[in-house]
Amino acid sequence: MTVHALLVGINAYPLGPLRGCVPDVRAAAELLTPAADLRVLLDADATRAAVVDGWRGHLGQAGPGDSALFWFCGHGRAQRVHPMFAHLEPSGQSQGLVTVDSADGTVADLLDMELSVLIGEVAARGAHVVTVLDCCHSGGATRDGSVLVRGLPRLAGPTPLDRLLPELRGAAPVPGRETHVRLAACGELQLAFESEIDGGYRGRFSHALLAGLRTLGGASYRDLTAAVASRIEQRPGPGSPGSGQTPSVYPPLSALIEQPFLGGALGGGATPATLRYGPDGWQVDLGLCHGLAEVAGGRGAVFEAGPPARGDGMAPRGDGMAPPSRGRGTAPASQGDGMAPAPQEHGTAPAPQGHPMAPASPGRLVRALVTEPDRSLVEPVGWAPEVGTPYPVTLRGLPLPPLRVDLGPDPGLAEAVARWAPSVRAVAAAGAELRVSGTPHSYQMMDLEGFALAAPGPAPHVARQLEHYAWWRQLRGLRNPASRLAGLVELRAGTSPGPGAPGRVWDGSVRLSYRGAQPPTVFLSLVNRSDVPLWCVLLDLTDRYRSHAGLFPGAWVGPAPHRAAVLDGEAVAFSLPVGQAPLPGATATDWLKLIVSETPLNPAPFALPPLAETSRFPAATPGGFLDLGALGPTRDAGAAGGRVGDWATSTVRVVTTVPGG
Incomplete structure (x- = not known):
């Protein structure tokens, strides 16, 4: 696998000069050497034509199994979208990268639609494409006398088609939605800051990302984004909590972001979710939209945190001793079921000694206090994570959604359910999934269409039936x-x-x-x-x-x-x-x-x-x-x-x- 990288850094803009972009790109080049085949464009060399040629002449060499990285540090700028592309821009504006010769309007900014064309050309060759964009698209100027914003004021009108790539002049592009991974310094309407860090001017996003890459090696794009966000949030001033700079990763729900950075070219692996410290305390980036249940009755999801990823991507897992191969168990036949397999011995592959997925000692737990749409606010249980360090987590325990049942007016049945069916919640008929009907000595569990699910019985018996059904349903949806x-x-x-x-x-x-x-x-x-x-x-x-x-x-x-x-x-x-x-x-x-x-x-x-x-x-x-x-x-x-x-x-x-x- 070969990594082809195009790095662009521009301080010397004729309008709105910056100070940290060239140092960012030089630091990125140092980290990527010798892992990548580099082309670096700084200041006067970073023209629109040179950037396009860098995509087609340099990144275009990437083929199947290769990675292509485009890292841009400079100004971004928004403009009103051209009518031909209006259906592709819900916000009504296009975003562009400002090259050294486009800042004053000599040539056009490199628009996001043009970038989609260039990305598509490289991705079509079978390469893994990554863009790192340390810029923003809101107007910027000096902040607090020492903090700069990497963005220029919005242009009033759209760029004429004859100034864009020829591929855009005949028809609107139809880019693939998941052809690449994009790491961005901030959201579409936020600001990207640069300021004095470690004795010199640096972009807060690029500096944090490079620090994350040195610490986490080839961790996943999701993990890197979490690590970068944590580092930025812990730094005081603009770019810290409340400042409106939140790094993002695209596409957010795709398996692409679970891959290691540049296919693992810098070493390391991937984990699915991350514990980190943010403005509201410790949080895990899993929430209601991922299928977790709300915290109820003091019980929320429990996560187990692993050690922070090392440079080689292999977190320690105890003694690494794997269990021996095991024989098959039995499944006795039972009435009412047509599948009752007989016990037999089974030969599968035992985990080898030192197997990285062998069991280890009990892990460190965090429990959810509040489950929000896209995250869970958590508290560590009996340990103190290090602020500023992301921890890979896995789901250790989860509250199972209750079964909502219309029990009717009989308090005896409600008392039996409270005792024997902890997974059942009594609700009114309008919100029920099942209902129970009958007399105090003969109740029957029924679906909402009146079909009996089990034989009738006294209240304790039916309560156990309800709990059984609730657990079966929860297993099916696990x-x-x-x-x-x-x-x-x-x-x-x-x-x-x-x-x-x-x-x-x-x-x-x-x-x-x-x-x-x-x-x-x-x-x-x-x-x-x-x-x-x-x-x-x-x-x-x-x-x-x-x-x-x-x-x-x-x-x-x-x-x-x-x-x-x-x-x-x-x-x-x-x-x-x-x-x-x-x-x-x-x-x-x-x-x-x-x-x-x-x-x-x-x-x-x-x-x-x-x-x-x-x-x-x-x-x-x-x-x-x-x-x-x-x-x-x-x-x-x-x-x-x-x-x-x-x-x-x-x-x-x-x-x-x-x-x-």
Whole structure:
């Protein structure tokens, strides 16, 4: 892999000269040498034509597997958008980079639409494209006598088309939305500052980014942005809390920003979420928009913080000792479920000694106090993180969303639910997901259409049924809102066993059909697309509200081309529940939930019998909170203290039908 870098720094503007851009670019060049093939344009050399040529003549050399980096330190400027491009600019204005010869209008600024064309040309060659823009697009002047703003006042009108790249003169560009990663000094309407730092003028964004790269090496773009924001927020004056300079990363919800900086050319790896100190205290960049539940009853999400990333990207993980390979567990057959696999021994790849994803000692925890749309305000539990240092975190425990049930007016039923069903919330009929009807000695759980979900019974029995249903539903929806393991392990289905039959990937929803009275059968396997072993558990959640891990109760799955056979290589039959005749039109649904983890998980706490058998079993639900630390392979359900690595889930809905009807 080759890194081609084009670095542009301009202090000597004829209008609004700056002081920190050239030092920023020289510092970036020093850091990138010898990792990158550099072209550096400073001051008088940084003309519009030279920048465009740098894109096409230098960055254009990047091909598949290469990275192309464009780092710009200078003025930015906004202008009214040209009518031809108005539909591409919701704000009604275009943003441009001010070259040394465009500041006074001699030539046009390099507009964002032109930059999209140049990015698209390089990305089309298969290169990974990154832009670092230390500028802003709001008018600027000297602030407080010593702080400069890297932006010029807005232009009144749009640039004529004949002064732009020829590719823009015939039609509006249609750039790909996720063709590159952009690290920006601030938001679109904010200011980018430069000031005296470490004895000389520097851009606050570039200085913090370079410091982050030296500390974190090839950490992910998300981590770098969090580290930069933390450093800027801790520096007093403009660019600190309340000043309106918040670094940003684009595209914010894409897997692109989980990649290491420049593909790892500077060393290091990626983590999915970050703990850092900000203006409102400690925070984790996961919130309601990522799927976390609100803090309720004093319970919010719990995160486990790892050590700050080192230059080599490998955070220490205890003694590095991996567990031995484990045998398959059993899944006893039960009435009301057509999938009851038999126990057998299973050969998967054990994690090698020193495996980087082996379990380690209990981690350092932080718990959410407030969950906001895009972040969680947290407090450390029994430890003191270092202010200014970002910590990679993974989701250790999470409050599960309550099941909202219309219990009716009977206080006896409400009392039983309060005692036996901690995951259930009594609500009015208008906000309910289920309802309970009946008399004080015979209640029945029903859906909103009046369909009975289980046999009637006294209040304590129905309360246990409600808790069972709530836990089953919570398991079905279980997900880690930000995980770098997402999508790394595939569930594949084939018509024959063995390594020569890789099958097709199952995701989303799958439909299978009976052939006469015979249920459909498939051979399932797991394929690990990462380069290290991962611990996998495959749950089957049935429409009789059973959950079991008999198909694949837990083992290390080695990297491809190795395939781990589900059910020890036996065919999996997707049949109707026991006792249900295969009449035309009959249907059964299974949700296959794959859990992938860096550390072993015990599947026992996930086990639920069919809802009809709830009364035979003691309650084994988390009471509205799932603690992944209680799921270590040598711990009983409910024990605490296990080290939790990153984890992810995926779900495949399998609908089996009998043709006809």
